[in-house]
Amino acid sequence: MPGLTKILIANRGEIACRIQRTAQALGYRTVAVFSEADADALHVQMTDEAVNIGPAPVQQSYLNIGAIIDAARRTGADAIHPGYGFLSENAGFARACRDAGLTFIGPSPEAIELMGSKRLSKIAMLEAGVPCIKGYQGAEQDDATLSREAGRIGYPLMIKASAGGGGRGMRLVHDASDLLEQIRTARSEALNGFGSDELILEQALIEPRHVEVQLFGDQHGNLIYLGERDCSVQRRHQKVIEEAPCPIMTPALRQAMGEAALKAGRAVQYVGAGTVEFLLDSRGQFYFLEMNTRLQVEHPVTELITGLDLVAWQLSIAQGQPLPLCQEQVQLQGHAMEVRLYAEDPAQGFLPQTGRVVAWEPALQDGVRIDHGLFEGQVISPFYDPMLGKLIAYGATREEARRKLLRAVQDSVLLGVQGNQRLLAGLLQHPQFASGDFSTGFIGQHFADHASLHPQPPSAHHLAIAAALFYHAAAQAHPAPLGGWRNNASVPLHYRIGPEDQDWPVSLQAIPGEPLRIQVAEYSFDLKILHCDGRWATLDIEGIRQRHAYRLEAGRLWLFTRPGSLHFVDRTQAQVSGQASVSTGTLKAPMDGAIVDVLVNEGSPVTKGQLLVVLEAMKMEHPLKSGIDGVLKRLQVKVGDQVKNRQILLEVE
Structure with a gap:
């Protein structure tokens, strides 16, 4: 060939x-x-x-x-x-x-087609002798049949879209009284998301682990597995942290899961890279979930513990070459862990973020790999998935890999677009995760009220740094020796600094030859700027040196803290206006996107909480609701319009 x-x-x-x-x-x-x-x-x-x-x-x-x-x-x-x-x-x-x-x-069209249907693939797996969860995967899809089968399976149970993935068309049902309503919702999501409203039912495993096995097959009938990955840390069935090997894996369980995965692959004469996903319960019993007929997002953790390049293997196999290793030659060494970096704000309900990447400096170090497609100045658009990249760490032990990954998450500079680094750092630091004792319910159990899920006002410490950098930039704008000179240096400068629609008073006293004296509310800071080059600032704050990445453009400051970023606006010279009320009649776009539905007309009455407009961005629909009771005074968009972040869509009076 x-x-x-x-x-x-x-x-x-x-x-x-x-x-x-x-x-x-x-x-x-x-x-x-x-x-x-x-x-x-x-x-x-x-x-x-x-x-x-x-x-x-x-x-x-x-x-x-x-x-x-x-x-x-x-x-x-x-x-x-x-x-x-x-x-x-x-x-x-x-x-x-x-x-x-x-x-x-990739694999054959026939393998893709079979494994793309949860219903047909489960039938094939049962015939191949792969352990499967008790359920219903029949062709009859009427309500009466599904209700009868649900009663046979028992509750709680999962409804799943046969053609689905990513949590869409999936519903957990605890009681028969909710079944038909959840079936209708799942059907609608499945049809809209995947073009098919076919469903399967399965017994729900409560708080299992999600463990997947990496397969590789060639065109000569050889098929091997390259160990497993634990992908149990999930949010709404979307993976957040992946690692290899699974923290609780034993040699006997690995062999049993690997052999089950091989049965699945042989059932479809699999060629190329594929992944067989299982649910693993607390008793050590595992059950087929689905097979992904492609390279996985989390493939780097397998590469790091095997020392192999899976893309190189794909290219070789596609040209008819045999697998370079047999099963006995596969060696797993050390531990690898990966997190997904998203342009989203967990403190705003994981709202996807759009805008320009003002700064991007990945924290590469020994044992850290960062796969991304980012560069400074890039615009993150509303048209695609918000995943920006992946941070992966390798260590001799799981703890070493976790520690290296935490540092990489905390130190990778992303400015201009809000990311999920605070959440990722919180997950990696959690004692339950560090111990390896967790399940797919981990985030729901331990992070329902985590600080990263709530808006955090800037600290006095960060406001002081922002004031110092604004002052320094103004001083540098004038040529020496007059830079920063004032004839009333003993009188403090008064700033108003804050993010977007909010600001705080900060006073700064600059006396030549002395540290800046900065007052924020009841807090006082002595701050020296030791070095400042427009990208990184080295500061001495109360005798402690710190280094921060930052960018300053036209009265706007992006400051990187560990972890995450802050955005400040200098409103010192802006006209003072009243603060916006909590409930406002002006509805603005929360991000760039497209208007896919408008449910009201000018002059119509609206009530607080009423759905007014639906915005689509980054493959998700975002319902926008009224903040007050009133009458729609002005409607400024129609279906199909592309809108910008913070653009006014309508006004309620």
Whole structure:
């Protein structure tokens, strides 16, 4: 079989960058595809050739099979790597590649199709002898059949969309009285999200662990597993922390789960990289959950404990080469742990964030790997998933890996766009997580009221730093020797500083040759600026030296603290106005996005809490409600409008 020469990566962001690095290191030419929103993206900058495949919406670009196949034809690519997400588990796309004479770097369309249906895959797994949870996976989908089967299974039970993933179309039911309502909701979500309202029912395991096994198969019938990953720390069925190996794994359990995964793979003659996911209960019993027929987001932790490059394996297997190892040669050493960095604000209900990346300095160190697609000045758009990248750490022990990862999370500088670093650091520091004793219920049990889930006003300490940096910038704006000089230096300067719609009074006294004397409420600080270059500031605060990343532009300051970032505005010269009330009649967009529904008209009465507008951003719908009772005075948007963060949508009087 002739070797591949040029590989088109049908994806974007960090996974497109990650695949390119391996492909280019192995001597392959690469082709990137991009939407109009991604014209300047890092994966486009890294590649040998790039093709614009359409407008920003995914249906017109990254899900446009015809445009991607045409891009491969025009550039002479002979293979397509789908990455994960988008078209990676689309059997129609795999067939289209095959029909176009292109090598699809993944399993057969038949394997993708079978494993893409939770209903059909579970039937196949039962026939193959893979342990499965008690449930119903029949073709009859009427309410009466589902109700009867639910009674046979018993409660609590899970309703799952057969074609689903990511928690959509999934409902936990504790009582028969709620069943039909939850079935209707699950059907609607499944149909809207995946184009199929087919459901399965399963007995609910309460607080299991989520453990998955990495499979690899070649075209010669060889199939092996590369250990397991624990992905139990989840929020709404979305993985947050992944690690390898599983903290409670034993050799006997690993072998049993590995052999069950091999049965699953052999049932579909699996070729390439795949993952068989299991639920593991407190008794050590495990049950098939699903099979992902692609590379996983969390594949780096397996790479670190095996010393293997899984993308390199994918490329080799796609060209007909045999697996480079047999099962007995697979060695697992040390421990690896990964977290997902998202552009979202946990303190605002995990609201996705958009905007310009003002600063990005990943905290690379020995044993730390950071996969990302970010660069300073990049605009995070509302069109795609909010995941920015992954921070991964390796250590000889689990504790060493956890400690290194915590430091990397705390030290990676992200400014301009709010990230989830405070939450990630809190999870990694939690004693229950550190002990390895946790389940899929960990976040719900221990983080329902964590500080990272609530807005945190800036501390007096951070306000003092902000005032000092604003003062320093103003002083540097004037040439020496007059920089910072005033004829009334003994009189304090008075600042009003704060984030967006709020500010605090801060006084600063600057006497030549002495530390800045800063007063915030009842707190006083002696602060010296030892070094300040526009990116990093070294400060002496009350005799303790600190180093902070920052950016200052036109009266706006982005300050990185450990962990996370703060955004300050200097309103000292702004006209004083009354603070906005808690309940306001002005409805603003919480982020960039598209208006997908408007439920009111000008002149109509509205009540507090009434749904007015639905905004779609980053693959999620966000209902926007009225803050007061009143009458809709002005409506400034319609369905289909693209809006900017904080743009006024309507006003209620």
